[in-house]
Amino acid sequence: MIHVEDWAEIRRLHRAEQMPIRAIARHLGISKNTVKRALATDRPPVYQRPLKGSAVDAFEPAIRELLKQTPTMPATVIAERIGWSRGMTILKERVRELRPAYLPADPVSRTAYQPGELAQCDLWFPPVDIPLGYGQSGRPPVLVIVSGYSRMITGRMLPSRQTGDLIDGHWRLLADGWQAVPKTLVWDNEAGVGKGKLTSEFAAFAGLLAVRVHLCRPRDPEAKGLVERANGYLETSFLPGRVFTGPDDFNTQLTAWLQIANRRIHRSITARPVDRWEADRAAMLKVPPVSPPHWWRFHTRIGRDHYVRVDTNDYSVHPRAIGRTVMVRADNEEVTVIASSNDVVARHTRCWARHQSLTDPEHAAAADILRGQAIHQQAARAATAHAAMLGPDSLGIDVEQRELATYDRMFTLIEGGAGKEDTT
Structure with missing residues (x-):
């Protein structure tokens, strides 16, 4: 067998140079029959190893019969049914070659779409x-x-x-x-x-x-x-x-x-x-005549920590909503919190970052004022309770005050002290 390069050179010399077959054979040092075979085909020479028999050949009729009955039967089950005792690689390769002939065809059809049909x-x-x-x-x-x-x-x-x-x-x-x-x-x-x-x-x-x-x-x-x-x-x-x-x-x-x-x-x-x-x-459907829907919505009760969570982020709410149930409405661009009577208690730009706390300065200022008032009221209540515990004097109640000499006479420490009848 000649190489592809020799095959190409033979064809070039014969067709382009008009060289006779005998001259080509002398020039390349090959036989005339080799030159004739090279000129007789338009395909380059390809080496093919002589086919040898496979150990699976004797079992192929049985394999085909099993695949005819059950096209999806695994190769391991086929090996058990036919009594296969050799390596599984060559059996699996043969089953892989034979199986498509017994499987139902599943062609991909070209779809023709009508106007407005789908997206x-x-x-x-x-x-x-x-x-x-x-x-x-x-x-x-x-x-x-x-x-x-x-x-x-x-x-x-x-x-x-x-x-x-x-x-x-x-x-x-x-x-x-x-x-x-x-x-x-x-x-x-x-x-x-x-x-x-x-x-x-x-x-x-x-x-x-x-x-x-x-x-x-x-x-x-x-x-x-x-x-x-x-x-x-x-x-x-x-x-x-x-x-x-x-x-x-x-x-x-x-x-x-x-x-x-x-x-x-x-x-x-x-x-x-x-x-x-x-x-x-x-040909498409008309857009329904409604306002843009906000489908990410939920209701929650605002606690003392006046924030709501959307996705992974926390958004501040005006502290006047503490203790009230509100509706949280979010879309791709905005987060809105609405209390009863359409009272908007928060409006934030949607944050795309994760695990952030977003605080409106107005909400923070209002919280500081309310927190100060609460501290003042708590201090006043504590002072009142403490004064009540100390007694009436601490509350500013006027009581009768005697002169000190009155007590001295009572205990006979000075002349004119009270007698027994006076101290009883």
Whole structure:
């Protein structure tokens, strides 16, 4: 067998140099038959080791019969059934080769999306540290939504992947951004949305929008391939070379970049997403005519430590709410605490850092005043109690005071002292 280099040289000499076969054989020192075989094929020579029989060959009919009955039968069970006593490696390799012929076909179908039909959703965690304040940095999730028909992409960085933040992110992207709602939202098994079953909060949100939320089966990546590819596109085309000063700066840059990205020619549809967007949005559902919902809300009673906790952070509340039950309402940008009769007792900008205590100066000043008044009242009560314990004189009550000589006469210490009849 000749080498690939010799095969190439033979063909060059014969075709380019017009050299006869006999001359090529003399020039390269090989036989004429070797030259003829090299010129007879357009494929380079490949060495193939002569096939030898395998110990599994004798057992192959039995293996095929077992796989015909049970295509998913493990190789270890097959080895037991056929009485295999040799190494498992060669048996497993043969079973791996034979099994696909007996498994039912599971082809991936190409899905055609109708306008307004659905949008795929996912969380993308950009591999870059974002400053979060208070000397902290992190990698918050980015909610990415891709429309099936137009391939329009939208996204927003969120403080966390909890249900309240996910719902608020959906509202801002769909109601404020697209100003329309796809009929179906496709999600995988994200804990904040639901695993196998929607969380009660997200089910309520879906009911508000009148949409269907489809939860993909486990290990079914093709079900949300659009948004998975969009995540990769963001990571390779948007992220490189960018510097962010915080989450707001990230969202600002992402929004500006998506306006450009959605004007590119999309390879799978051979069209620009913006060109198909009007038809897509026209077929979507209208946004419900309600105020933006604050789905992260709970009620709590304000104790002497007038703070409430949202996620991992504590936010101060005006001390006038101490002892009262309040409603805490939070979204991606703001934390609001409301007492009865719509009395707003706290309003804070949402903190993205973790394990922080945020105090409003007005709340601190009011607490100092109330604390001083309480200390003064406590001191007054303590003084009154102490005076009562000492006696009437300490309370400032006027009593009759006799002259000292009266007591001297009483005890006969001076003349004119009282007699026995006087002292009784």
